[in-house]
Amino acid sequence: MAYKIAFFDIDGTLVDEEKRIPADTIDAIRRLKERGIEPVIATGRAPYFFKELAEEAGIESFVSLNGAYVKYKGQDLYESQIPPEVLEKLVALAQKNKHELVFEGKEAYFSTAPDHPAVFEAVASLRVTHPEADADFWKKAGIYQVFLHCESHEEHLYPAELPELRFVRWHAKALDVLPTAGSKAEGIQALLDSLGIKPEEAIAFGDGLNDKEMLQLVGLGIAMGNSHKELLPYADYVTTNVDEGGVKNGLEFAGVL
Template sequence: MQKTIVFFDIDGTILNEDKVIPESTKTAIRLLQEKGIHTAIATGRVPKMFYWILKELNIDSYVAMNGQYVVFEGQEIYSNPIDSDILQSLSAMTSSNGHALAYCSHLDYKVSEPNHPFIESSFDSLMMAYPEVDPKYFKRWSIYQGHLYCEAQYEQMYAERFPEFSFVKWHDYAYDILPKGASKAVGIQKMLEALEMKMEHSYAFGDGLNDLEMLSTVGTGVAMGNAVPEAKAIANLVTTSNCNDGILHGLIQLGLLEEELAVN
């Protein structure tokens, strides 16, 4: 029997605008699992941010922090930490500019500044509390991803100063900080190697700028109806939105689930 796997982004994909999992998505993923189809998360989030989703969906494999940390069936199979000396330089620059950072390890995430308006606005959009502050967190733990909190006009300045990084926007005032070449697609490749599966038998659902490499690399990429235009342009299929049973409808369109399961 041919192995198949489906990867799901979280924000704007699994979660609706209220940051909850629609019942249709829970049903769809359960039915995939009952058919023997592997299911996995592929997200920019730190694992701590989505443990509750793994539990609710009975998923134990994930690509976290945009491909920087990969777990297959509960076991770490790939990690790519960022050089702490570069993070030291970046921290000094953001502090002098009145900006802020978040440091993401495989266990937790901390921010560099208290009561920073851009951090507050970004985490409000996730419906999450302001993170704990620890400006030296990166000195004690391996960091796989950072967040830069600044106005859009400053992003290019950081990109020119730190060419070894990619800065991927996920909020008006927030950017994921990743080593050049890192992406969900890299993490997915690591998981497929663990599964001994060809890329052509993989599927992925996503909606954001950090999903572009994933959607264009997997065998079949599916953009949500609420996705950014760039994701829709690169995907093989565009389904309905995350608030309109997009995952269920997309899986039916792909032929991975039966049409009679469609939600009216």
């Protein structure tokens, strides 16, 4: 297969536990571009969480917020916001359960209580600036994704009450909240359609639970060696860990380096 594009998750894929991009990953992406294959970030993160990282990696395009906001070489390509009426239900239920929320727009994000231990711990793991407080931010701007801060034994309180949303855990104390049909695959498909590229002509790398749909969509889905064990059945190939040449080795397996 002649691959034309490659999608890369960030945390645990492009960057290690210290949120650093290994030198061999940067070199592999440079060589990939030299061969005419477009690298694209595909992440649950919002754009303001990875601007410097994308520049360091030499990547110009992204599928962000778990597929809800796509930008290709500086041009907005696809957007999918959570409807305000659905957010209103989520806010009411979170208040009832005494759980904090973080609302993510495409240019800024705010929390209902940024100093709450669960919010602080989860956001700190991303190594990004902590959100300021604005419990009504969802009323003022388009919201593409929400962090729900609760523990695993409390997850059951939400899906039945909010069938319009899906909940994907990314931290012991935090879940991504997105539309039921939302996923990285949705944003990737929108990008592929705009470029006239078939899914089977794409490669994707990931390591987390929010990468399942993405790995299933593309022609070659590669899981990192450090992946969540539940992701592995969705991968066509398992490469080495992020800090053991995982991206480079995966691209070599794909025959594009």
